[in-house]
Amino acid sequence: xxxxxxxxxxxxxxxxxxxxxxxxxxxxxxxxxxxxxxxxxxxxxxxxxxxxxxxxxxxxxxxxxxxxxxxxxxxxxxxxxxxxxxxxxxxxxxxxxxxxxxxxxxxxxxxxxxxxxxxxxxxxxxxxxxxxxxxxxxxxxxxxxxxxxxxxxxxxxxxxxxxxxxxxxxxxxxxxxxxxxxxxxxxxxxxxxxxxxxxxxxxxxxxxxxxxxxxxxxxxxxxxxxxxxxxxxxxxxxxxxxxxxxxxxxxxxxxxxxxxxxxxxxxxxxxxxxxxxxxxxxxxxxxxxxxxxxxxxxxxxxxxxxxxxxxxxxxxxxxxxxxxxxxxxxxxxxxxxxxxxxxxxxxxxxxxxxxxxxxxxxxxxxxxxxxxxxxxxxxxxxxxxxxxxxxxxxxxxxxxxxxxxxxxxxxxxxxxxxxxxxxxxxxxxxxxxxxxxxxxxxxxxxxxxxxxxxxxxxxxxxxxxxxx
Amino acid sequence: xxxxxxxxxxxxxxxxxxxxxxxxxxxxxxxxxxxxxxxxxxxxxxxxxxxxxxxxxxxxxxxxxxxxxxxxxxx
Numbered sequence: 338x339x340x341x342x343x344x345x346x347x348x349x350x351x352x353x354x355x356x357x358x359x360x361x362x363x364x365x366x367x368x369x370x371x372x373x374x375x376x377x378x379x380x381x382x383x384x385x386x387x388x389x390x391x392x393x394x395x396x397x398x399x400x401x402x403x404x405x406x407x408x409x410x411x412x413x414x415x416x417x418x419x420x421x422x423x424x425x426x427x428x429x430x431x432x433x434x435x436x437x438x439x440x441x442x443x444x445x446x447x448x449x450x451x452x453x454x455x456x457x458x459x460x461x462x463x464x465x466x467x468x469x470x471x472x473x474x475x476x477x478x479x480x481x482x483x484x485x486x487x488x489x490x491x492x493x494x495x496x497x498x499x500x501x502x503x504x505x506x507x508x509x510x511x512x513x514x515x516x517x518x519x520x521x522x523x524x525x526x527x528x529x530x531x532x533x534x535x536x537x538x539x540x541x542x543x544x545x546x547x548x549x550x551x552x553x554x555x556x557x558x559x560x561x562x563x564x565x566x567x568x569x570x571x572x573x574x575x576x577x578x579x580x581x582x583x584x585x586x587x588x589x590x591x592x593x594x595x596x597x598x599x600x601x602x603x604x605x606x607x608x609x610x611x612x613x614x615x616x617x618x619x620x621x622x623x624x625x626x627x628x629x630x631x632x633x634x635x636x637x638x639x640x641x642x643x644x645x646x647x648x649x650x651x652x653x654x655x656x657x658x659x660x661x662x663x664x665x666x667x668x669x670x671x672x673x674x675x676x677x678x679x680x681x682x683x684x685x686x687x688x689x690x691x692x693x694x695x696x697x698x699x700x701x702x703x704x705x706x707x708x709x710x711x712x713x714x715x716x717x718x719x720x721x722x723x724x725x726x727x728x729x730x731x732x733x734x735x736x737x738x739x740x741x742x743x744x745x746x747x748x749x750x751x752x753x754x755x756x757x758x759x760x761x762x763x764x765x766x767x768x769x770x771x772x773x774x775x776x777x778x779x780x781x782x783x784x785x786x787x788x789x790x791x792x793x794x795x796x797x798x799x800x801x802x803x804x805x
Numbered sequence: 806x807x808x809x810x811x812x813x814x815x816x817x818x819x820x821x822x823x824x825x826x827x828x829x830x831x832x833x834x835x836x837x838x839x840x841x842x843x844x845x846x847x848x849x850x851x852x853x854x855x856x857x858x859x860x861x862x863x864x865x866x867x868x869x870x871x872x873x874x875x876x877x878x879x880x
Contacts, residue, residue, distance in 0.1 A: 366844050391843070392822025459820045459830065466841075469848065470858045472810075473839035502837045504820065513872045526878040598870045600836055603858065614860065615871045753871060761869065 339414035339565065342584030343538045343635060347399065349411055350384050357383040364391050365465035365474075373400035373467075373638035377645055381405045386633075395630035396463040402635060403541060404645035409652065412541040413564075421652065422724060425671070428564065428656040435555075437562025439569040445583040451575055452625040456505040461587060461625055462537070462634045464501045468605030472614065474501040475604060478637035479589075480536040480547040481509070482579050486523045492580065493517060494557035496547040499535065499620070500601050507535075507620040508601035509593065512753065514709045516553055521593055521618060530592035532577035533620060538586025538635045543569070548650045549657050550706035558582075576624040586635070587627035593618050606754045607650075607678050609641030613761065615753070642677060651675030654706060658682070661704045666697050673723035674711065680755065682711040683723035691778040695744055698768030702746075709750045712757075714768045721771075729771075736781065737771040744768040808833035809840060809851045811860040836860045 340346040350356040357376075363369060369387060376382040382405055387398040403409065410419040413427060458464065464474035476499040485491035493516040500508035511518045517533075524531040536543070542565045546557040558580070561569040570583040576590045601617035639646045652675065659672040668687040676682075686697050694716035701707045701714055717723060717732040737743075744767070751757075751764030758764050774780055806816030815835040822828045829842045838860070840848055847853040 364843055366841060366848075392824050392827045394824045457820070460823060466839075466844070466848075469845075470855060473837065500837075502839065503832060508837070511872055518872045522872065522875050526875050528877060596874050598874065600860070600865060600868070611858075613869075614865075615869045617871050753869070 339412070340540050340542070341570075342540050343399075343402070343586060343633060346402070346412065346541050347384065347386065347633075350402070350408065353407075353411060353417055355381070355383050355405070355407055355411070355417075356386055358386045358388060360388050362389045362391050363387055365463060367466075367469065369398055369400065369465050369636075370467045370469075370638060373636075374640065374644070376401040377404050377638060377643065381407050384408065390463045393463045395632075397631055397633045398463055398465075399538075399633055399635050400638060401645050403544065403649040405648065408541075409648060412545070422722070424652060425656060425659075425724075428653065429659065431564045431566070432560075432656065432660050433563075434566075435563035436559030437568055439558040439562060439571045439580070441580070442570050442572050442583050445570070445572045446628045447572070447581070447583065447585050447588055447626050448575070449629045450625075450627045452627075453576070453623070456622050456625060458501055458504060458507075458589065458622065458625075461627060461632075464634070465636075467636070467638060468611070468640060470611055471604050472500055472600075472602050475499060476501065476507070476535070476537060476636065477639055478537075478544060478635055480539055480543060480582070480585075481517060482534045482536065482574075482581060483517050483520045483531055483593075484579060485520050486527070486529065486531065489578070491554060492556065492558075493520065494543070494547045496544070498604055500604070502599075502619070505591075505622045507589075507622065508599065509618050509620050510601065511593070511618050512709075514705075514750075514752075519553065524593070525595045528595050530595050530621075532579060532592050533590075534574045534577055534579045534581045535589040535591075535620075536582050536585040536587075537589070538633050539582050540565075540584045543582045543584070544649065545653050549653050550704070551657065552661070552705060575626050586632045587625065589622045590624040590626070591620050591622040593620050605640045607639055607642065607644075607646050608680075608754055608756060610754075610756050612754050646678075647675065650678055654679050658701065658704055658706055662697070662700055665700045665703070668693070668719075669697060670719045671723050674706070675724075678752075679706055679710040680752070681713045681715075683715045683717065683729055685717045685719050685721050685723045686772065687719045688772050688775050691775050692770070693775075694742070694770030694772040695768055698744065698770065702766065709752050712749075712751060712755070712764050712766045714766070716768065716770045716772055718772045732771040733769065736773050737769055738774075741774075741778075742770040744770070806831060807851050808836060808838055809849055809854045810838040810858065811836040811862070811865075812851050836865065
């Protein structure tokens with residue numbers, strides 16, 4: 338494993354010139370959110386480490402830890418300027434090592450301080466409002482761990498937004514498509530609380546797998562081991578029967594209160610819009626375990642793409658969908674689900690039969706992520722790189738016939754965060770099959786591609802030399 | 806204290822900065838809005854709070870549950 342914890346990764350970022358320390362005093366609002374947004378707008382922007390938060394002693398904040406492809410490459414221990422296409426391929430290769438079982442350890446720095454009385458999150462973490470009209474401070478990059486109440490071997494890790502409402506009370510977005518909503522539903526049917534552990538400040542691979550749309554019964558710790566190359570170290574939580582990442586900075590332990598919903602939000606989301614305020618579930622925190630001060634509070638700026646959110650989730654969502662689709666449709670070549678958390682997804686594939694692109698689009702809807710997210714789905718031939726939008730647009734404009742190749746699925750499930758939902762949570766899904774028609778479909782009028790001149794490659798080299 | 810978001814007189818001070826008491830945190834007991842004394846006036850002042858984000862009682866009662874609460878299972 339390249340990094341044992343967040344601190345280890347931050348050292349690497351700093352040694353590569355990708356971490357900036359802010360030593361001057363900053364206000365929780367608006368400074369941290371503003372600086373984190375700015376870092377995301379700079380090409381290869383650095384992680385920002387705030388050393389001096391007004392009102393706090395020995396509490397640090399770090400933002401933009403995953404916020405560039407350079408950081409992504411370093412997270413995988415690859416050369417810093419590895420192209421995105423190679424990151425995609427490397428993640429695919431590492432996926433094939435799944436599952437790698439975690440190892441249980443019995444001591445970890447996160448047990449240095451154990452708090453079971455007078456819980457006060459505000460004492461432990463310098464939480465802050467991220468975007469100006471968020472309903473309060475948020476934990477936006479925390480890993481929430483829970484178990485299926487009917488199958489205690491089935492544990493889930495996920496990144497769900499958490500609104501810090503009081504000293505020991507959080508709002509949680511457990512959207513119906515998330516695994517934790519299945520856990521919560523089963524607990525609530527029995528009127529039982531759902532125990533949760535919330536891990537903050539994790540090694541970067543743990544955060545990555547927390548955002549992966551794996552199958553319900555697939556274990557994120559086993560995936561983390563596959564992606565990092567070594568078993569993940571986990572440790573028993575203090576007051577709940579859950580295993581937590583041993584490298585974390587701080588763990589909040591508690592339970593989701595059964596059958597209660599309360600005002601949550603709004604919150605600036607990945608669509609670039611504030612989400613609506615809804616009545617969502619709440620977590621009661623009953624214990625905190627953490628490292629000794631100074632601890633590092635890692636959080637995420639989220640808003641109009643691109644932001645750190647898109648780096649963390651875009652590529653790993655693409656790889657996850659690719660692997661799941663490939664198992665159903667071996668002809669699939671590549672997947673780009675990087676736009677608005679996969680609301681737009683582009684798939685390249687060979688055609689097994691006429692009209693096959695439409696079937697590939699339908700298979701996408703059968704994946705865990707496909708349940709609500711992809712609504713603009715573009716299928717292209719294998720000669721098109723879905724990560725090259727110029728090529729995708731060319732395919733759409735020269736191969737797609739709206740009368741034959743467009744599939745609309747009205748009144749289909751959609752993300753409640755999608756502002757086009759009408760009503761919220763219901764959208765029209767669209768598959769645009771931009772693959773070249775194959776028999777017995779009607780062929781395109783022109784089939785002869787303009788090939789590049791044979792001498793072009795040689796000329797390219799010559800021109801490069803002339804330009805130096 | 807008046808909540809800048811829902812205008813109800815339900816705001817309470819519930820936390821002070823651990824260092825130098827350099828700010829206070831307030832929470833609305835009705836709508837759970839949280840704000841800090843060092844934030845900009847348009848966050849703290851109900852008359853300046855953005856109308857798109859104001860919280861009205863009649864709207865709150867109609868808000869969607871996410872996720873829906875399932876029926877209780879018969880034991």
